[in-house]
Amino acid sequence: MNDKLYPLKFEPIYQYRLWGGRRLAHLLSKPLPKDEPVGEACLLSDRKDHASKVVDGPLKGKTITELMQKCPVELMGENNAHFKRFPLLLKFLDCHEVLSVQVHPSDDQTAYIPEGDTGKTEAWVVLETADDSIIYSGLKKGTTKEDLLQSIETNSVSEKLHRFIPKIDDAVFIHSGTVHTLGGAVVFEVQENSDVTFRLYDWDRKDPKTGKPRELQVEKAMACIDYNQVEIGPIIPVKSTEVKNAELLFDNEHFKLWRIESDTQVDVGFKDEPVILVCINGKGTMRYENKDYSISKGEVMLLPAIVGQLELHPNSEITVLQIAIPQKNDKS
Template identity: 90%
Template sequence: MSEELYPLKFEPIYQYRLWGGRRLAHLLSKPLPKDEPVGEAWLLSDRKDHASKVTDGSLKGKTITELMQKYPMEIMGKNRGHVERFPLLLKFLDCHEVLSVQVHPSDDQTDYIPKGDTGKTEAWVVLETADDSIIYSGLKKGTTKEDVIAAIKNNSVSEKLHRFIPKIDDAVFIQSGTVHTLGGAVVFEVQENSDVTFRLYDWDRKDPKTGKLRELQVEKAIACIDYNQVEIGPIIPVKSAEVENAELLFDNEHFKLWRIESEKQVAVGFKDEPVILVCIKGSGIMNYQNKDYSISKGEVMLLPAIVGQLELRPNSKIRLLQIAIPNMNGIRKS
């Protein structure tokens, strides 16, 4: 029955990464695993190996995978029938050290994508920086495939990449095929629901857990590079016409993302489509069917399509990221 669905919060899934740190403890209330670098908190994940669980209400303990199977129409609304699993994966990243230089395939590079997965376009919103913050995004203009192969041989890949020093609130769009990496920052990441990453270079470092170098996938990475993705910098936010007190950061075939900042009541969500809210600062309350639902810093909430639009009452100033899924007619199933 559809009335069982309500605004759903999920428990973060922490992931060990050798490049991670301990800064996600500032963002999330769930304690970090002891004494190891945590690189990622998966906030909403519909993957076989890591499925997000509801934290409260009558559906507590149910996974997003189970809910998508039982309530596809109620969750996906106008996009029902186009996907079998939730199409986005949301994360916080604590990039204490620089990640590997990597690239993700596009949806049409099917030879490089495992069955049941997709390509991977993603985007970042910078939440914290440090003295050593750096983003590498895209190649330097004029860089060829031959240049990249030569740079791999003499360990100078980073010299072929565009780089900039990020600031808090910077928003960066990483189209599939873009060579990229980052370090010294905490970011929110939204991406296609895919875990396909090809490492081009990993700074010759060893994983302290294994004592070994991490595996590279150089040939696949080179095959997936889009050599037109050059000198990618922060996007310029646009004041939103459809969402109040918001600026539109990303708008592409996979996701739309707004940053909402408000001290007064503000509408969130849309009719007949799912929306995800990620609270970056402050807290607030929404009422749905005569029950209050709260959201506070570090929490993620899925508003199923059937919930529609709600009024959010901030307790003081609140800052939210609101993510929607564009109309998926014509997009192949994952």
């Protein structure tokens, strides 16, 4: 692949989900599939079954998988040796109805993770709410394995879960092992690049497409629960010292995420490391090698490591989520 990397935009990949709705049409310019509930738009995905494709420029049509294989150093910088696949998966979720009550394994619970996959720590930023918005995040304090098993039998699982009513801009961190679900909201989700989900409970509903209940994985879910993950609420944003006009929402071993809100020029990206920008509101432009690159509401842009830091010029006011991948040391 001789084409040099540049700021890359990707086409969203829509996914049918029985709990989905039609609200992603407000966020994304790509038309939704007709007449079915769309629960997810994969914004940047390096998965075999759905790999994101570049939408414009010389690399149009290339997948993130191909780029990771052909130019890992230019894309990932010093982190290239630690990742065969792009390590994060980014989505918009339209949770028209409440999702299944679920849990994801941690990276070290390898008995429950298919080969080539990882555990799954994730985080949400709430973009839209409704009258029935709800987030269940963590267990109620003191809940035991026995309590939880009994509640599954009596269809009262929700009584064992901590819950709160989310507001727009709330940011919620869901560490692997946390029992969780949500409904009545549109959220941005960042997570480890993993598809491993174990359903504990699905509200006794049937999938309209099959007429059957969805499969539960109660035994695996129970094995992966961290009973210390209790009463998880929205995080408290911290004013960033390293990114202008930004607050730091998440900072963990898998991802760092800033929310940048600005009506004046602001620097985005970092030297020699990849950064992802997700535009939540407004639009703006960046200049790289004498060419302008625009980003607007609902779009995702990957700044490869070789691109470095750019100046983002908002048209008026812009809100951008900036996501970085923490540097791995050689011991990890």
